[in-house]
Amino acid sequence: MQLILLSWWKDALTDTKEQEIKDLLGSQLSVIADHVDITAPKPPPAGISLDDAMAQYRKERQLMLDRGQCQPAHHKNVLHELDKWQQGWTNRELSSITAAEINDKLDSFRYQGKSLSNTSKYRYRGTLNAFFLWAIQHDLIQKNPVSLTVAPSRDHISIGILTPDEFRKLLEAALKYDRPMLSRIVLQGLCGLRRSEVVQYKDKPDGHDDIFVSREIAKGPKGKTKDRYIPTSPQIKAWLAVGEWEPMTRDDELRYGYRLDQLAAKAGITIPKNALRHSFASYQAALHPLPDVARWMGHSGTQMTESHYRQGVSRKDAEAYLSIIPDAVS
Template sequence: MSVIKHGKRWRAKLKDGRIDVASKVFDTKTEAKDWLRREQAALAGGLDPRAGKERVRVALDRWLTIRKTTVADKTYTADADLARLMPPSMQNVHLSSISDREVARSFETLLRKGLAESSVVRYRASLSVFFSWCVREKLIASNPVTGVKVPKGSDEVDEMDPFTETALEAAYLMWKMKDEHLANILLVMGWTGLRWGEVRAMQVANFMEVPTPGLMVRRNQPEGVKVKATKGRSMRRVPLADRVLPIVREFTHGKAASDLLFTTAGGSQVWRSTSLRWLDWAKTGQGRRLHDLRHTAACLWLARGVDPGTVQAWCGHESIATTNRYLHFLGTGAHRAGLDRLNSDPGGTGGAQTTGTDS
């Protein structure tokens, strides 16, 4: 073993014959010896520690190049999401530096940003396949994903913070002061329940006014991936109320049927981070997520008396139970009637009645 004093610390040097393979400085001699023993064992098993110095993003690019020609398009699309979803801090370190702790943190970060648990599970599957490939290529000794599970979501209903109709209009006025074009897109989202990926993929041909004004939702394009089917792989029609119909008409001017409908003022495809920055969403969104505009639409429809079954169809919910979440959030007519009785004067027509006298 080669462990030498290096100032107040200890340097361990790994050699293969007379060739220097790797070295690392530690606070204690014991740590240096332990590291050296592990690296020598790995080297004896055919793993060159120098390979672990390759950065994750470089290895990821090589792996994706191979995957593009060896797996189905759908699988490759899911794998390619790693480059978008993996935290930059994770991509920019050496392969040998990735531990189960970094993997777990990446799961927690994605969930905290609002990514669905099912999407994080898919991310984990691709991440595990990537690191398994790294093991086969002898870049690292073991797969850091193997023992790490995606944290289970709470049994409670996902939090939602929809705008009221009045609050949406107030926010719209603030957005217009920043960028009227983008403000119009967000107002349409608040009245139609479109997801951001659906907005990005919507074409002029999807707009129709006969028999009633509406948008056909056929495509979805989350950022970083190709156009794909909508969530649930089903097509749906969403209404265009008079409040936003003129806005959508304006977006069609000068465009061909196959052109994107909702674009920037310059005609380019919209991007989430840029749009939110221009609109100063951190302040004007008042703590909400962009996805809360979809919740806003569902609550607006129900509050205006649209039948829950119709709202289910407009939202594209597979189950009415999902739609009922909004009813629970708003409260039903029975809730309001019950509250009216609680607030009525005692002994009045809505309060407790006495049917006789004490004997």
């Protein structure tokens, strides 16, 4: 069959037929060319330094804040994390930063002298990823090096808690150096409030009634958070009685963390991230049913409390932690 076709084409392709075919192909190519825009490859963007790109990005984020498109506390956290990424990369050309350098820098970050937890690494990586995506959208760079890095798992959360002796030293340091912070530390370490909830707590509780956390300041999706109550105790009442109160807002969250670090240094201890809330959950779970602890923590069930916020402790240590009172009333 192939031989027959080849013979037919050989006979058909006389000079006249060949010219007709060329004319037909030429006319078709002309039609195609009229309807297709042929553009030259886009040249790579001109080199821009990381500092210059970051400056532009910060201005746009500030506009987002001014328009109410992001929360002030979140905005501050993003700027803090961008500062960390910029350190040591001053005047680096944006396109020269590699995935390997990003991984190395992320591993070098420290909090209280310790490596970041996977949750914190995930957040820092996300902040840098958002910046590079913005840079691509503005034609400042062609490739996103963060996309070539491996994202840490958010499911693994390293927690740390304070021993009863460490917690006593922290309380005593606050009593001596920063009494307004003492009241907030009590709300975190003895009532389990989140840091964002602590700084938004409006009025100093007197310790007589249960500690009330309104849904307005609770963390979670709007419409799904609930009011919650944490039972008070003679210990809570005693510490609140010697503490002072100072108005704070959500914007003070970073400043709160800085003051907490200062008190830890004066106490001669190291506070792991969220250690006060973790300590509350761990020590209460050693003495009380987990569903009660989950409710005090503001969780919808016990799974989150068990897997993320509870460290195994003995009843003896729990009783010691929950019986520390000021010397003046001991």
